[in-house]
Amino acid sequence: MSSDPWGRVDETGTVYVRTADGEQVVGSWQAGSPEEALAYFERKYEGLVVEIGLLEKRVKTTDLSAKDAQVAIDHIREQVDAHHAVGDLDALKVRLDKLVETVEKRREERKQQRAKQSDEARHSKEALVVEAEELAQSDQWRAAGERLRALVDTWKGLPRLDRKSDDELWHRFSHARSAFSKRRKAHFASLDAQREEARKTKERLVSEAEALSGSTDWGPTAARYRELMAEWKAAGRAQREHEDDLWNRFRGAQDVFFAARSSVFAERDAEQTENLKLKEELAGEAEKILPVTDLKAARSAFRQINERWEAIGHVPRDARPKVEGRMHAVERAIQEAEETEWRRTNPEARARAEGLTGQLQDAVAKLQRQIEQARAQGNNARADKLERELEGRQALLDQALKGLQEFGG
Template sequence: MNVREDTVSTDPWGRVDEDGTVYVRTADGERAVGSWQAGEAEEALAYFHRKYDELAGQVQLLEQRVKGTDLSPAQAESSIVKLREAVAEAHAVGDLAALTGRLDALTELVGKRREEVKQAREQARTEAKAVKERIVDEAERIADETTHWKSGGERLRQLVEEWKAAERADRVTEAALWKRLSAARTAFAKRRKAYFAGLDQQREGVRSTKERIVAEAEELAASTDWGATASAYRELMQRWKSAGRASREVEDELWNRFKAAQDQFFQARSAVFAERDASLAANASAKEELLAEAEKIVPVSDARGSRAALRGILERWEAVGPVPREQRDRLEGGLRKIDDAVRKAEEAEWKRSNPEARARAQSTVDQLRSSIAQLETRLAKAQAAGRAKDVKEAEEAIEARRSWLEEAERTLAEFS
């Protein structure tokens, strides 16, 4: 044997005996960790110290990973178990108890980390449950209430994407909420399908109604009964508006047919009226001259003479005949204003010359004056007697009758 028999180790953590066996000192006593058959005891201890340093380096690296990275508790615990076994069976010389203590501390730290992760996971699941309950509640409202099918369908698709992006709740809650979300989407799809099926049926009815309207319009397109046919087209238009809407393609096709028939009639009518209006231009010129002659009557100073002059103008006016439509209202309106002025002058003249009306007006004035005189006498007596209530009533009655008297006197003055 090459190790000296008198070799005595002074290392606190191990020794090499005479036969070259290397021991490590532990709390439970010495444990053989290897054999050294050549060289000095210090070399043997140095070699097994390096083995210890390698093991301590692994413990330090694990400490750094646990404290400084997001190493999962499960991975950390697995690494601790492996290192704990390595320390317990280590062929190394050093403070193995210190390494075990560091691993114990790591185990405690990882336990706390596991609890924190568990709590964080529970918190995340609680928050995920709240988020997904909100998603499901909104989906169910859309399924039950909305009739905005396009925006409702788009929002449901967005809610599904929000669901996928959200954290996961616990499995039971996740399954129950997903079932509700799926049911809401299905209910919405059924309501939308039923709505459009009913809409298609309704639009089919509208199509039939409007086809009948178009058929009537096309039958009238060649009519020359201008007045009655124009009224008929107005009625058809009202029926068209009241019928509702068919599908876009049908609506456009039927409307084009309806408008084409209507345009054919009104264009033909406009052409006839234009030709007629051109032939009536001379009549308009004649009526312009008659209107200018009539305008000289106003202001009216002689009602009887003005009426006679206007009567002659009206006879010639009727004899001239019709005028173009765009001039008719202006000419007729101008002559009507002159007739109104003459009529008002006649009414004023009749009123002034009516003896019965004048007598009634005079009688009214006389009665009011007599009534006022009687009330003034009553007022004087009430004032003398100090009857305040009677005084007030008499004064109010006198004031009212004086107001009536002023109006009656103005009426009487018109007869003078």
């Protein structure tokens, strides 16, 4: 008979292991010596030790799920309970019990972690819903639409809640997006309808303006053109693809009439020549503003120059394109700088555009009052001169109104 501290082999070849509950039969050995039998079953014990050690390491250092860990523990425990190894089986049971405790502890920690993540996800989704519901009432169609799309991407990156809570929050979120889309669609449908109505109105105004372009009844026709211009402004903007063409035709018809009237009046006196000289000097002064490095200062300087420019009066028609072109080039450079600033901050750009438009509207209204006053006083020469000044100012106003409209889309 052979034995060691944890097991023995009796004379029949039966192998035993010693446990706290007494000796347990391990198996029967008939193929060799008792020492070989004990060595064989001791190796089985060492295998269990290694297996438990590996499992302990996996539980501590990997994200092995509690369920899979418990299955592995149960599998090893079955082998330990079967007593098919020689060694300190009770010590292995203790290790397995501690491992169960560790797994349960990690299970609880993960449960708490999932609860925390779920709570955080709930708060995040509730915040997204609140923001979406606020955006649903916005009239900033582009910015709000882009933000809503970003909120959807954020939502997709958050964990799901329990089905009931997740569905309720998603329903509110989806409803807010749908409400915004419906309002935006209605807004642009209304805008399209308004622009179509404006197109029809302006088509009619263009037809009348073109019919009047050959008139030689200077006073009444000029007055009617002023009325047509007022109607044009009141009509609002047509679609972008029609607006410029309609305006060019409308303005072209007026130009034909006023060019003919100017040729009849043939105002080429010394005053106009002096006006040209003064405007050329102002154009040179304006050109010194470029390049624009300080937008506020450039705008202020150009405004002051332009006020002096407008106060000077008309210049010979054949010289006007060149000298006005110089001023317009400076104005365009400043406008381009303003557009760059607008792209950075829309509200500021809108305020500047509205301010410029208001100033030009005031200036146009003032000129119109002066023209009416001159007519009332019988000073037709002054009235005609002021009307030519009104043309230039009106063109600037129309351009400013056109630019301001761009903010509203």
